[in-house]
Amino acid sequence: MAGPSQDFWQERFERGDTPWDRGAPHPQLQAWLAQGLLSPGQQVLVPGCGRGHELQALGQAGIAATGLDYAPAAVTLARERLGALPGRVLQADVLAWQPEQAQDRVYEQTCLCALHPDQWQRYAQQLHAWLxxxxxLLALFMQARREGADQGRVEGPPYHGDINAMRALFPAERWDWPAPPYPAVRHERGWFELAVVLTRR
Ligand SMILES: C[S@@+](CC[C@H](N)C(=O)[O-])C[C@H]1O[C@@H](n2cnc3c(N)ncnc32)[C@H](O)[C@@H]1O
Known part of the structure; x- marks a missing residue:
């Protein structure tokens, strides 16, 4: 399978080599919480949850979210971070896992961009099936275009989530898109994310 493997991610966590990690919940999550888009009682999924900062913030807001990650080290770290707060962390492959019940919200932060674009169609099918x-779908579309794209190279992670590719991946027949402009949330490493809330049709 093209792209990073489970071992790749496991080793990154074991080495503490996680430059995407802000060391705190994503500011856009706090904004969406403040807007009332996430609330207690909802079924909320956080695929590719990593260290679990967002699960912790959701738990502190009384939201018992489910985090998914297939790297055992990430699962351990996220469980430690969550502690006794509401929520849970499952070790699972986002390309295969299925929930017991339909989800009200999926918070997508740096999971799509961690997957090789060869897997994007499968992942988008999963997101649609889960909800x-x-x-x-509370999505943060990674904007991290690399120079190699000018020669047709597909480079990552993070893989760049060009807005045209996102429209193709989440087509209007299956998802309602709000009108742009979308908030751009910058990361100290130089990339930024477009915050878009899609409604599953
Ligand atoms: C770039 S990290 C982001 C972690 C977290 N969302 C954050 O922003 O801090 C990508 C995460 O997705 C997980 N991941 C990648 N592919 C996955 C898959 N197929 N199934 C489950 N988790 C996966 C990795 O183990 C890693 O924790």
């Missing part, structure tokens, strides 16, 4: 009709 109930009317459920929300």
């Amino acid at each position: 109930r009709p009317g459920g929300l």
Whole structure:
């Protein structure tokens, strides 16, 4: 399979080589919480949860979210971070896992961009299948275009989430898109993410 393997991610966590990690919950999560888009009682999924900062913030808001990650070291770290707060962390492959019940919200932060684009269609199918009709995909589309793209190279992670590719991946027949402009949330490493809330049709 093209792209990073489970071992790749496991080793990154074991080495503490996690430059994407802000060491705190993503500021856009706090904004979406403040807007009331996430609330207690909802079924909320956080695929590729990593160290679990966002699970912790959700738990502190009384939201028992489910975090998924297939790197055992990430699962251990996220469980430690969550502690006794509401929520849980499952070791699972986002390309195969299925929930017991339909989800109200999926919070997508740096999982899509961690997957090789060869896996994007499968992942987008999963996101659609996980959510109930009317459920929300709270997405942070990674903007990290590399020079190699000018020669047609596909380089990552993080893999660049060009907005045209995102429209193709989450087509209007299956997802309702708000009108742009979308908030751009910058990371100290130089990339930024577009914050878009899609509604599953
Ligand atoms: C770039 S990190 C982001 C972690 C976290 N979302 C954050 O922003 O701090 C990508 C995460 O996705 C996980 N991941 C990558 N591919 C996965 C897959 N197929 N199934 C489950 N987790 C996966 C990795 O183990 C890693 O924790």
